[in-house]
Amino acid sequence: MPSPGLCRSHDLNPRANHRFSSCKLGIVFYVFSQETLFKGGDIMTKFFAGSGIAQSPEQGPLDVIIPTYAAFLSQQGYSKLSARQQLRFLADMNRWLRQKRLQVTDLSEPTIKRYMRSRHGRLRPRRDDAAILNRLVHLLHTHGLLPQKATRLPDNPHQYIDNDFDHYLSEDRGLCLATRINYRPFIQKFLSARFGNKPARFAELNASDVTRFIRNQAPRLNPKCAGLMVTALRSFFRYLRHRGDITVDLAACVPAIANWQFSTLPKFLQPDQVQQVLSRCDRRTAQGRRDYAILLLLARLACGPVKSSA
Incomplete structure (x- = not known):
């Protein structure tokens, strides 16, 4: 009533x-x-x-x-x-x-x-x-x-798909407002980078478009933002497939971003870098001599460049 x-x-x-x-x-x-x-x-x-x-x-x-x-x-x-x-x-x-x-x-x-x-x-x-x-x-x-x-509304050619994607995230996926706001800039950048000011033709999208965009954008972002970007893109490509705009599962083509612990450390050290590490040990002290011995042992026993994770 x-x-x-x-x-x-x-x-x-x-x-x-x-x-x-x-x-x-x-x-x-x-x-x-x-x-x-x-x-x-x-x-x-x-x-x-x-x-x-x-x-x-x-x-x-x-x-x-x-x-x-x-x-x-x-x-x-x-x-x-x-x-x-x-x-x-x-x-x-x-x-x-x-x-x-x-x-x-x-x-x-x-x-x-x-x-x-x-x-x-x-x-x-x-x-x-x-x-x-x-x-x-x-x-x-x-x-x-x-x-x-x-009436001709002032609008960019991608505004409709942008708004409809937001509605999909809210009503179909149940995502909160903060998440949708964080996703939106990455989708706008992708559409602008791929289609410019022209109407979006999603049937033309392929895996190389996705990886090219991520390679260009990821170095400019910190690991957490880069991780958020690939998550937003995966969600967007699932939405396009849900609508029938694409038939290929482009979400599976989105590469992962290294965002786990120690992911930013180098995978190995070059010989000159090993020498720099050894020179930092103060061999006038017992602790320095111990550290020097451990590092030297690792360097000599390593098959190839010394792995920093060791």
Whole structure:
């Protein structure tokens, strides 16, 4: 049952044959016709039930599409937390459009850029801002509320796959936010290094692309970051195979990074390096003579270069 304090019906016009439902959404109090609300209003009630969000009697040009957006989130299986964040984003955008006296048909690229500058001046930028705008514009196009030529979102050609991979990690793999944030830069670098500014054609990927990228990036990273990079790449290639974008198991082609204890030590010492080690022993003392004897014995008995692990 929806919370009675969250959604309620009331007559705006006693002579009207229809009723209106009011639902709290972020800091905005939206009013929709019963026909427009349909399932979307019930879903928003589910998303915001028990959240204790305050009311503010405002309306805006996005009122007509927000219930549909909420229904889309529920259908796609987004979590309640993720849905609340996205609907709050739309609430803020709706209020901004109302304050600027703009309509849905005014959502051109310059308008969206103006809103994002305003939002980022007030709120901390979120990594999924572009994805929310993409979904919103897609729904507006689908329902004929926005002409196709009216909007071209500023976005790089890899943004969609980047956002969808994040959703896969969150919803399908259950990874926490911190892990997803750590994975994302490595995937972005790989896509940029392999495809540049062109659309990604994953069917063209092969093992040499993977090893080449890792050879170029690993020397610039410390062992732990390099280990995180290969873990992120393995996860990304499993995701691509899960989607059917690749048929080869490229995750198995990702080499391991030496990150175990003593992995940074050299595997052996050259003769001049052995001599330097021996010269460090103070043979005027008993301990120095003992160390010198042990090291000299190791050097003479070793078959080839002296292994430092010995």
